[in-house]
Amino acid sequence: MFRAEQSAASGKGKGGNFSASRITKRTDGRLIDQSARIHSEALQRCGGDAGTYHTIVREEEAALPPGQILHVFGSGVLGKHLSSMDEMCAGGLSVDRIQSAITAAEEDDKVSGVMLHLDTPGGICYGMPETFAMVKKLRETKTVAAFCDSLTASAGQWCIAASDVVYVTPSADLGSIGVYSAFTDYTEWCKKNGITVEVIADGVHKGAGYPGTALTEEQRTKIKADVLECSRQFKDDIRSAREGITDETMQGQCFTGKSAVEAKLADAVVINLNEALADLAKAI
Numbered sequence: 692m693f694r695a696e697q698s699a700a701s702g703k704g705k706g707g708n709f710s711a712s713r714i715t716k717r718t719d720g721r722l723i724d725q726s727a728r729i730h731s732e733a734l735q736r737c738g739g740d741a742g743t744y745h746t747i748v749r750e751e752e753a754a755l756p757p758g759q760i761l762h763v764f765g766s767g768v769l770g771k772h773l774s775s776m777d778e779m780c781a782g783g784l785s786v787d788r789i790q791s792a793i794t795a796a797e798e799d800d801k802v803s804g805v806m807l808h809l810d811t812p813g814g815i816c817y818g819m820p821e822t823f824a825m826v827k828k829l830r831e832t833k834t835v836a837a838f839c840d841s842l843t844a845s846a847g848q849w850c851i852a853a854s855d856v857v858y859v860t861p862s863a864d865l866g867s868i869g870v871y872s873a874f875t876d877y878t879e880w881c882k883k884n885g886i887t888v889e890v891i892a893d894g895v896h897k898g899a900g901y902p903g904t905a906l907t908e909e910q911r912t913k914i915k916a917d918v919l920e921c922s923r924q925f926k927d928d929i930r931s932a933r934e935g936i937t938d939e940t941m942q943g944q945c946f947t948g949k950s951a952v953e954a955k956l957a958d959a960v961v962i963n964l965n966e967a968l969a970d971l972a973k974a975i
Contacts, residue, residue: 708765708766708767709765709778710762710763713760714968715759722968722972756801759801760803760805760968760971760972760975761795761799761804761805761806762806763789763792763807765789766810768811768812769813769818769819770814770815771785771815773785786817786818786819789809789822789850790822796829797828797829797833804971804974805835807835807837807838807851807854808837808838809847809850810841811842811847812842813845813846814845814846819849819925820849820924820928822850823850823928824853826851826852826853826854827853830853835855836854836855836857837851838859838961838964838967839851839863839865839951840859840860841863843863844865845869849925849929852932857956857959858957858959858960858966859948859952859957861960863951864946865945865957866946866951866956867943868926869926869943871918874900875902876906877902878904886903888903896913
């Protein structure tokens with residue numbers, strides 16, 4: 692996961708897809724997908740492109756029965772306050788959407804369970820410890836589960852770690868616990884091309900890593916300290932939520948299916964989302 696000094700890694704994902712669907716259990720035990728009944732929609736703030744997300748509850752929601760599961764699906768590189776352009780064209784997913792859905796579930800007495808379903812390679816640190824805390828708080832009143840059938844890594848792992856139960860499919864990956872910050876040193880390239888970059892700044896850390904310059908030892912030490920602090924918080928949260936996890940599991944690697952269960956990052960291997968939802972329905 693990137694520190695904030697760097698923009699999120701590029702990735703196509705699924706165009707930043709997001710949906711929040713209601714799953715209702717019938718009297719015969721079968722599950723009904725109430726898709727399109729509730730969605731988080733982006734509204735432009737003062738004509739700008741920074742999205743403010745609100746959960747839109749339509750009138751027919753009043754007719755829905757209690758005991759529902761809110762299935763929250765998101766796909767893309769996680770970020771904070773991402774614009775619609777970031778989401779639609781760059782494969783981003785704003786954590787604001789996930790937080791909005793969590794708040795909606797917490798405030799809705801008809802929702803008894805939440806299924807977090809994130810398809811993401813990770814993203815930046817902003818908003819991730821707060822999302823972890825929101826999921827942890829939601830568990831006080833709702834049953835919270837997470838489902839991974841592709842990749843839920845780094846920042847995505849941080850978001851779901853506080854869930855009551857984590858389901859994973861045999862081929863899916865969980866993990867990538869840790870933080871990094873990357874800078875490219877273009878000084879030799881600039882020199883060969885007759886380019887000189889001069890940064891005039893007030894403060895020894897201002898302009899650190901500006902293209903065409905090299906990091907000073909003081910700047911490198913500060914960035915490393917920031918990375919380690921963010922990583923410490925990440926790992927402390929994981930340890931507090933996932934009993935039995937070891938330091939060896941939190942070295943930036945991912946674990947697939949059964950291995951994720953053995954590493955204590957997941958609780959059960961399932962074949963698909965329906966199986967995970969059916970199991971969650973038994974607990975609410």
